[in-house]
Amino acid sequence: MAGILSDLDDRCPLGFAIALHIRYNAPTFLFQTFPENWMEAYSRNGFVIRDPAVHWAFENTGFIRWRDLAVGDRSGVMEQARLYGLNYGFTVSIHNDRARSIAGFARSDRDFLDVEIDEIAQLFEELDVMTAGIEILSKKDTDALQKMSIRMTHR
Template structure:
Protein backbone atom coordinates (compact mmCIF):
# COMPACT_ATOMS: atom_id res chain seq x y z
CA UNK A 1 0.00 0.00 0.00
CA UNK A 2 1.38 3.42 -0.97
CA UNK A 3 1.84 6.20 1.56
CA UNK A 4 -0.91 8.35 0.06
CA UNK A 5 -3.37 5.45 0.27
CA UNK A 6 -2.33 4.77 3.87
CA UNK A 7 -2.86 8.44 4.75
CA UNK A 8 -6.34 8.34 3.17
CA UNK A 9 -7.23 5.27 5.24
CA UNK A 10 -5.98 6.86 8.46
CA UNK A 11 -7.95 10.03 7.71
CA UNK A 12 -11.03 7.85 7.29
CA UNK A 13 -10.42 6.37 10.73
CA UNK A 14 -9.99 9.85 12.18
CA UNK A 15 -13.34 10.86 10.71
CA UNK A 16 -14.95 7.97 12.55
CA UNK A 17 -13.31 9.12 15.80
CA UNK A 18 -14.53 12.73 15.39
CA UNK A 19 -18.33 12.90 14.88
CA UNK A 20 -18.27 16.71 14.63
CA UNK A 21 -15.21 16.81 12.38
CA UNK A 22 -11.49 17.28 12.75
CA UNK A 23 -8.62 19.60 11.90
CA UNK A 24 -5.19 18.23 11.03
CA UNK A 25 -2.04 20.19 10.19
CA UNK A 26 0.80 17.83 9.30
CA UNK A 27 4.44 18.84 9.73
CA UNK A 28 4.18 22.57 10.33
CA UNK A 29 7.38 24.04 8.92
CA UNK A 30 8.20 27.69 8.32
CA UNK A 31 4.75 28.53 9.80
CA UNK A 32 2.82 26.38 7.29
CA UNK A 33 1.91 22.66 7.28
CA UNK A 34 2.86 20.41 4.37
CA UNK A 35 -0.73 19.14 4.37
CA UNK A 36 -3.88 20.33 6.10
CA UNK A 37 -7.32 18.74 6.38
CA UNK A 38 -10.53 20.15 7.89
CA UNK A 39 -13.87 18.41 8.15
CA UNK A 40 -15.52 20.72 10.66
CA UNK A 41 -18.86 22.36 9.86
CA UNK A 42 -18.23 24.54 6.76
CA UNK A 43 -20.00 27.52 8.31
CA UNK A 44 -17.52 27.34 11.20
CA UNK A 45 -14.42 26.93 9.01
CA UNK A 46 -15.53 29.88 6.87
CA UNK A 47 -16.15 32.02 9.97
CA UNK A 48 -12.84 30.86 11.49
CA UNK A 49 -10.89 31.79 8.35
CA UNK A 50 -12.62 35.14 7.85
CA UNK A 51 -11.93 36.04 11.50
CA UNK A 52 -8.24 35.00 11.24
CA UNK A 53 -8.71 32.86 14.34
CA UNK A 54 -5.69 30.64 13.59
CA UNK A 55 -3.49 33.40 15.02
CA UNK A 56 -5.52 33.50 18.25
CA UNK A 57 -6.77 29.93 18.67
CA UNK A 58 -5.78 28.48 22.08
CA UNK A 59 -5.86 24.97 20.60
CA UNK A 60 -3.30 25.91 17.95
CA UNK A 61 -1.21 27.74 20.55
CA UNK A 62 -1.25 24.66 22.78
CA UNK A 63 -0.36 22.32 19.92
CA UNK A 64 2.51 24.43 18.64
CA UNK A 65 3.97 25.08 22.10
CA UNK A 66 3.98 21.50 23.42
CA UNK A 67 3.32 17.89 22.54
CA UNK A 68 0.73 15.55 24.01
CA UNK A 69 -3.05 15.41 24.18
CA UNK A 70 -5.60 17.39 26.17
CA UNK A 71 -9.32 17.98 26.10
CA UNK A 72 -10.28 21.43 24.86
CA UNK A 73 -11.89 22.10 28.24
CA UNK A 74 -8.49 21.58 29.91
CA UNK A 75 -6.31 23.72 27.62
CA UNK A 76 -4.41 26.00 30.03
CA UNK A 77 -4.24 28.92 27.60
CA UNK A 78 -6.49 32.00 27.82
CA UNK A 79 -9.17 32.45 25.16
CA UNK A 80 -9.83 36.21 25.24
CA UNK A 81 -11.61 36.14 21.88
CA UNK A 82 -14.02 33.41 23.01
CA UNK A 83 -13.12 31.15 20.08
CA UNK A 84 -13.96 27.94 21.92
CA UNK A 85 -17.34 29.33 23.00
CA UNK A 86 -18.09 30.32 19.41
CA UNK A 87 -17.02 26.89 18.14
CA UNK A 88 -19.62 25.28 20.42
CA UNK A 89 -22.32 27.33 18.71
CA UNK A 90 -21.37 25.56 15.48
CA UNK A 91 -21.58 22.07 17.01
CA UNK A 92 -17.96 21.80 18.17
CA UNK A 93 -18.89 21.57 21.84
CA UNK A 94 -16.26 19.08 23.01
CA UNK A 95 -12.87 18.26 21.62
CA UNK A 96 -9.34 17.10 22.06
CA UNK A 97 -6.07 18.65 20.86
CA UNK A 98 -3.24 16.29 19.95
CA UNK A 99 0.27 17.43 19.08
CA UNK A 100 3.41 15.51 18.18
CA UNK A 101 6.78 15.89 16.51
CA UNK A 102 9.67 18.32 16.98
CA UNK A 103 8.94 22.04 17.03
CA UNK A 104 10.57 22.32 13.59
CA UNK A 105 8.07 19.84 12.10
CA UNK A 106 5.08 19.82 14.44
CA UNK A 107 1.78 18.07 13.72
CA UNK A 108 -1.34 19.46 15.41
CA UNK A 109 -4.81 17.90 15.35
CA UNK A 110 -8.17 18.80 16.81
CA UNK A 111 -11.05 16.31 16.97
CA UNK A 112 -14.56 17.40 17.89
CA UNK A 113 -17.90 16.03 18.96
CA UNK A 114 -21.16 17.69 19.99
CA UNK A 115 -22.52 15.30 22.61
CA UNK A 116 -19.92 14.62 25.32
CA UNK A 117 -16.26 14.76 26.28
CA UNK A 118 -13.87 12.29 24.67
CA UNK A 119 -13.02 9.35 26.93
CA UNK A 120 -9.43 8.52 27.87
CA UNK A 121 -9.63 5.46 25.61
CA UNK A 122 -10.85 7.56 22.66
CA UNK A 123 -8.07 10.08 23.22
CA UNK A 124 -5.49 7.29 23.28
CA UNK A 125 -6.85 5.86 20.01
CA UNK A 126 -6.92 9.29 18.37
CA UNK A 127 -3.37 9.97 19.55
CA UNK A 128 -2.23 6.75 17.91
CA UNK A 129 -3.86 7.84 14.64
CA UNK A 130 -2.20 11.25 14.72
CA UNK A 131 1.20 9.68 15.42
CA UNK A 132 0.77 7.30 12.49
CA UNK A 133 -0.30 10.15 10.21
CA UNK A 134 2.70 12.19 11.33
CA UNK A 135 5.02 9.28 10.52
CA UNK A 136 3.39 8.41 7.20
CA UNK A 137 3.55 12.01 5.97
CA UNK A 138 7.18 12.65 6.92
CA UNK A 139 8.52 14.97 4.20
CA UNK A 140 11.71 13.95 2.41
CA UNK A 141 15.05 15.35 3.47
CA UNK A 142 16.45 14.96 -0.04
CA UNK A 143 15.56 14.40 -3.68
CA UNK A 144 17.74 12.58 -6.18
CA UNK A 145 19.81 14.70 -8.54
CA UNK A 146 17.57 13.57 -11.42
CA UNK A 147 14.40 14.62 -9.54
CA UNK A 148 15.90 18.01 -8.67
CA UNK A 149 16.94 18.64 -12.26
CA UNK A 150 13.48 17.70 -13.52
CA UNK A 151 11.75 20.09 -11.10
CA UNK A 152 14.23 22.88 -11.76
CA UNK A 153 13.89 22.74 -15.54
CA UNK A 154 10.10 23.00 -15.28
CA UNK A 155 10.40 25.70 -12.60
CA UNK A 156 12.40 27.80 -15.11
CA UNK A 157 9.41 27.72 -17.45
CA UNK A 158 10.34 25.00 -19.91
CA UNK A 159 7.65 22.71 -21.28
CA UNK A 160 8.19 18.95 -21.11
CA UNK A 161 9.72 18.59 -24.57
CA UNK A 162 12.12 21.51 -24.16
CA UNK A 163 13.04 20.49 -20.61
CA UNK A 164 13.75 16.92 -21.65
CA UNK A 165 15.94 18.14 -24.50
CA UNK A 166 17.96 20.34 -22.13
CA UNK A 167 18.51 17.39 -19.81
CA UNK A 168 19.34 15.05 -22.68
CA UNK A 169 16.57 12.59 -21.80
CA UNK A 170 13.26 11.55 -23.30
CA UNK A 171 10.06 13.37 -22.47
CA UNK A 172 8.69 10.20 -20.84
CA UNK A 173 11.81 9.98 -18.65
CA UNK A 174 11.31 13.58 -17.55
CA UNK A 175 7.68 12.89 -16.70
CA UNK A 176 8.72 9.81 -14.72
CA UNK A 177 11.19 11.86 -12.66
CA UNK A 178 8.54 14.50 -12.01
CA UNK A 179 6.11 11.78 -10.95
CA UNK A 180 8.50 10.35 -8.35
CA UNK A 181 9.25 13.86 -7.07
CA UNK A 182 5.53 14.59 -6.71
CA UNK A 183 5.02 11.34 -4.81
CA UNK A 184 7.88 12.06 -2.39
CA UNK A 185 6.58 15.58 -1.79
CA UNK A 186 2.91 14.56 -1.43
CA UNK A 187 2.11 16.94 -4.27
CA UNK A 188 -0.79 16.48 -6.68
CA UNK A 189 0.69 18.75 -9.34
CA UNK A 190 4.18 19.55 -10.55
CA UNK A 191 3.69 23.21 -9.60
CA UNK A 192 2.86 22.15 -6.05
CA UNK A 193 5.90 19.85 -5.98
CA UNK A 194 8.15 22.70 -7.10
CA UNK A 195 6.80 24.98 -4.38
CA UNK A 196 7.19 22.34 -1.68
CA UNK A 197 10.71 21.49 -2.82
CA UNK A 198 11.55 25.18 -2.50
CA UNK A 199 9.85 25.41 0.90
CA UNK A 200 11.89 22.43 2.16
CA UNK A 201 15.09 23.91 0.70
CA UNK A 202 15.49 20.88 -1.57
CA UNK A 203 15.96 22.91 -4.76
Protein backbone atom coordinates in the same frame (compact mmCIF):
# COMPACT_ATOMS: atom_id res chain seq x y z
CA MET B 1 -3.40 7.06 4.49
CA ALA B 2 -7.00 7.34 3.32
CA GLY B 3 -7.90 4.44 5.61
CA ILE B 4 -6.54 6.25 8.68
CA LEU B 5 -8.31 9.49 7.75
CA SER B 6 -11.56 7.58 7.22
CA ASP B 7 -11.15 5.94 10.63
CA LEU B 8 -10.54 9.35 12.24
CA ASP B 9 -13.60 10.74 10.46
CA ASP B 10 -15.72 7.93 11.95
CA ARG B 11 -14.35 8.53 15.46
CA CYS B 12 -14.86 12.32 15.35
CA PRO B 13 -18.51 12.99 14.48
CA LEU B 14 -18.03 16.76 14.21
CA GLY B 15 -14.76 16.55 12.38
CA PHE B 16 -11.09 17.31 12.65
CA ALA B 17 -8.32 19.52 11.39
CA ILE B 18 -4.89 17.94 10.94
CA ALA B 19 -1.83 20.01 10.04
CA LEU B 20 1.17 17.81 9.27
CA HIS B 21 4.83 18.79 9.20
CA ILE B 22 4.50 22.51 9.91
CA ARG B 23 7.59 24.44 8.88
CA TYR B 24 7.72 28.23 8.82
CA ASN B 25 4.10 28.27 10.09
CA ALA B 26 2.76 26.36 7.05
CA PRO B 27 1.86 22.65 7.04
CA THR B 28 2.91 20.34 4.24
CA PHE B 29 -0.57 18.79 4.42
CA LEU B 30 -3.77 20.13 5.99
CA PHE B 31 -6.82 17.85 6.22
CA GLN B 32 -10.13 19.30 7.46
CA THR B 33 -13.58 17.85 8.04
CA PHE B 34 -15.06 20.41 10.45
CA PRO B 35 -18.42 21.87 9.37
CA GLU B 36 -18.00 24.20 6.41
CA ASN B 37 -19.77 27.10 8.15
CA TRP B 38 -17.36 26.83 11.11
CA MET B 39 -14.30 26.79 8.85
CA GLU B 40 -15.62 29.85 7.02
CA ALA B 41 -16.22 31.73 10.30
CA TYR B 42 -12.81 30.61 11.63
CA SER B 43 -11.07 31.92 8.54
CA ARG B 44 -13.16 35.09 8.17
CA ASN B 45 -12.55 36.10 11.79
CA GLY B 46 -8.85 35.21 11.83
CA PHE B 47 -9.37 32.87 14.78
CA VAL B 48 -6.16 30.93 14.11
CA ILE B 49 -4.05 33.71 15.64
CA ARG B 50 -6.23 33.80 18.79
CA ASP B 51 -7.13 30.13 19.11
CA PRO B 52 -5.92 28.83 22.50
CA ALA B 53 -5.70 25.29 21.09
CA VAL B 54 -3.28 26.44 18.38
CA HIS B 55 -1.25 28.44 20.90
CA TRP B 56 -1.07 25.44 23.21
CA ALA B 57 -0.06 23.11 20.35
CA PHE B 58 2.86 25.30 19.30
CA GLU B 59 4.16 25.48 22.87
CA ASN B 60 3.57 21.89 24.03
CA THR B 61 3.49 18.26 22.98
CA GLY B 62 0.93 15.66 23.96
CA PHE B 63 -2.77 16.39 24.18
CA ILE B 64 -5.16 18.73 25.95
CA ARG B 65 -8.95 18.71 26.17
CA TRP B 66 -10.59 21.87 24.91
CA ARG B 67 -12.46 22.31 28.19
CA ASP B 68 -9.07 22.82 29.85
CA LEU B 69 -8.30 25.69 27.46
CA ALA B 70 -11.57 27.58 27.96
CA VAL B 71 -10.35 29.51 31.02
CA GLY B 72 -7.54 31.19 29.07
CA ASP B 73 -9.65 31.86 25.98
CA ARG B 74 -9.87 35.66 26.22
CA SER B 75 -10.95 35.98 22.58
CA GLY B 76 -13.88 33.59 22.91
CA VAL B 77 -12.80 31.21 20.13
CA MET B 78 -13.94 28.13 22.07
CA GLU B 79 -17.29 29.77 22.82
CA GLN B 80 -17.73 30.57 19.13
CA ALA B 81 -16.85 26.96 18.22
CA ARG B 82 -19.65 25.73 20.49
CA LEU B 83 -22.13 27.85 18.52
CA TYR B 84 -21.27 25.62 15.55
CA GLY B 85 -21.67 22.40 17.54
CA LEU B 86 -18.02 21.86 18.43
CA ASN B 87 -18.88 21.27 22.08
CA TYR B 88 -16.20 18.74 23.00
CA GLY B 89 -12.75 18.14 21.64
CA PHE B 90 -9.05 17.91 22.17
CA THR B 91 -5.84 18.99 20.52
CA VAL B 92 -2.74 16.87 19.92
CA SER B 93 0.76 18.17 19.19
CA ILE B 94 3.82 16.24 18.02
CA HIS B 95 7.25 17.79 17.62
CA ASN B 96 10.38 16.21 16.28
CA ASP B 97 13.64 17.61 14.99
CA ARG B 98 12.15 18.22 11.53
CA ALA B 99 8.78 19.83 12.18
CA ARG B 100 5.65 20.05 14.33
CA SER B 101 2.30 18.44 13.54
CA ILE B 102 -0.91 19.46 15.30
CA ALA B 103 -4.52 18.34 15.17
CA GLY B 104 -7.89 19.08 16.71
CA PHE B 105 -10.72 16.54 16.97
CA ALA B 106 -14.34 17.33 17.84
CA ARG B 107 -17.76 15.98 18.64
CA SER B 108 -21.00 17.58 19.79
CA ASP B 109 -22.60 14.93 22.01
CA ARG B 110 -20.06 14.12 24.74
CA ASP B 111 -16.44 14.43 25.72
CA PHE B 112 -13.95 11.93 24.31
CA LEU B 113 -13.07 9.08 26.64
CA ASP B 114 -9.40 8.71 27.61
CA VAL B 115 -9.15 5.50 25.60
CA GLU B 116 -10.61 7.26 22.55
CA ILE B 117 -8.08 10.07 22.87
CA ASP B 118 -5.25 7.52 23.08
CA GLU B 119 -6.48 5.67 19.98
CA ILE B 120 -7.03 8.85 17.96
CA ALA B 121 -3.65 10.25 19.00
CA GLN B 122 -2.01 7.00 17.89
CA LEU B 123 -3.68 7.24 14.46
CA PHE B 124 -2.53 10.86 14.20
CA GLU B 125 1.04 9.82 15.02
CA GLU B 126 0.84 7.10 12.34
CA LEU B 127 -0.21 9.76 9.81
CA ASP B 128 2.69 11.94 10.89
CA VAL B 129 5.20 9.13 10.34
CA MET B 130 3.53 7.96 7.13
CA THR B 131 3.70 11.41 5.52
CA ALA B 132 7.20 12.37 6.67
CA GLY B 133 9.24 13.25 3.60
CA ILE B 134 6.26 13.03 1.23
CA GLU B 135 5.60 16.17 -0.77
CA ILE B 136 2.83 14.94 -3.09
CA LEU B 137 0.04 12.45 -2.39
CA SER B 138 -0.67 9.64 -4.81
CA LYS B 139 -3.67 9.94 -7.12
CA LYS B 140 -5.24 7.01 -5.24
CA ASP B 141 -5.03 8.87 -1.91
CA THR B 142 -6.20 12.15 -3.45
CA ASP B 143 -9.22 10.43 -5.05
CA ALA B 144 -10.08 8.65 -1.79
CA LEU B 145 -9.97 11.94 0.15
CA GLN B 146 -12.28 13.59 -2.36
CA LYS B 147 -14.76 10.71 -2.05
CA MET B 148 -14.74 11.16 1.74
CA SER B 149 -15.22 14.93 1.35
CA ILE B 150 -12.01 15.58 3.27
CA ARG B 151 -10.66 18.98 2.32
CA MET B 152 -6.94 18.89 1.70
CA THR B 153 -4.49 21.74 1.36
CA HIS B 154 -1.00 21.00 0.17
CA ARG B 155 1.97 23.33 0.30
